[in-house]
Amino acid sequence: MLRTNLTFLSFIEHFCAENKEEAITLKNFKAGYRFIEQGEKISNIYIIKDGISKCFISEENGKDFIIEFLGKGEVVGELEAIKKINCLCNVAAISEVTAYVIPDHLFLSLINKSSEFTTILLQELSTRIIQTSTRASFQQLYTLEYALLKLLKLQADEHISISKEDMAAYLGISVRSFNRSLKQVIAKGGFDTPEFKNILQLTSMKKLLERLR
Amino acid sequence: MLRTNLTFLSFIEHFCAENKEEAITLKNFKAGYRFIEQGEKISNIYIIKDGISKCFISEENGKDFIIEFLGKGEVVGELEAIKKINCLCNVAAISEVTAYVIPDHLFLSLINKSSEFTTILLQELSTRIIQTSTRASFQQLYTLEYALLKLLKLQADEHISISKEDMAAYLGISVRSFNRSLKQVIAKGGFDTPEFKNILQLTSMKKLLERLR
């Protein structure tokens, strides 16, 4: 659920070091700042150097669906550059984010010039298809409780924490349902390990945590 | 929902014509035949020349989720070749299907040798990500009725027909729910055009059709 691509990141960092004249810049975004707006024209590709972002689609009925959480080395805007379309989703910083900003023409020329780059890109796109498909299937076909448990496990494993609202948006449900499922999982004793208690602590679920004591 | 990629198809057909010595073959599959099995090792890429297939994930709880319906020019097995993994999903012929079979080593060497091919592939993968993401969001966030109407519209537009079971699997719901929604849409007069009546005719929903008369 938190995607990263260290290969991509290190490629870009090497490229920057060797081509200082190129128009690649570093930008900082405060937590919460939406640096890509769905539907708008975009002419840069962003590669996250540090921090966590969320990539989400806002539907016309006002609801948001989080496609993925993006960490180190993840790319944003490359679909738009390849397909020459406006932004498919919004991207907002969850924590403080530092990102490389690459003009799309440079990105496209890199594809033509560097087969190493193309390979990395093909890998990235493939991974994304696999993850998106797998997740869509999983979330349609399994119970919420099961998906929730998996989501929290991942956060424990990766030592990150996501707000409740974001988790609900990621699961495609309301916060109410999220709370309900959480309660159920707790009632069944799904949170008996220290790492889970840690997650609850982090995700402003302190009240729930107390019940475990 | 029925993906096609005529650019890809014509590239392959030209390539075949110019490289007859290469190990590309044509295969036929009868309707219903599952020519790719989830979890198995695969060493070929398939490009559909004719017919319609479904690409679906079978979850451990016995339910199937249809990722996409594939038509002319769609590729299967390329993710597995690029990422060197076992099959992510099953692929079965819905109608009679003819497909080009390309050994994976040839496919991978094509990526290295032909930048035209790589470009087409990048386009294809990008399109897939866009469609998968958009659909996941849509289906999580909208009512079933809305999604159903969209699905039937697409069938009417593309002059194809999908079985009820497959439509339900595509929407990630049970056939029971599918029937219910269908009835509701009909009750609301959602099927007053001739093209929709045609779809109902084709999809073994003749009984429902009678109600419209």
Added chain:
DNA sequence: TTTAAAAAAGGACATTTGTCTCGACTAAAT
């Protein structure tokens, strides 16, 4: 044409999920 078997549809009930709302808790201001 009638009958039997198989397949599809739909009713009934249970479960899940969403919406709206109220009440409890928190934190800041006085």
Added chain:
DNA sequence: ATTTAGTCGAGACAAATGTCCTTTTTTAAA
């Protein structure tokens, strides 16, 4: 310490969906 505004959790009810089982329809055989 008291008040007030804001946030969060959860109760109550409605809507949606799944499961199970009965009824209806279709198909094939006699």
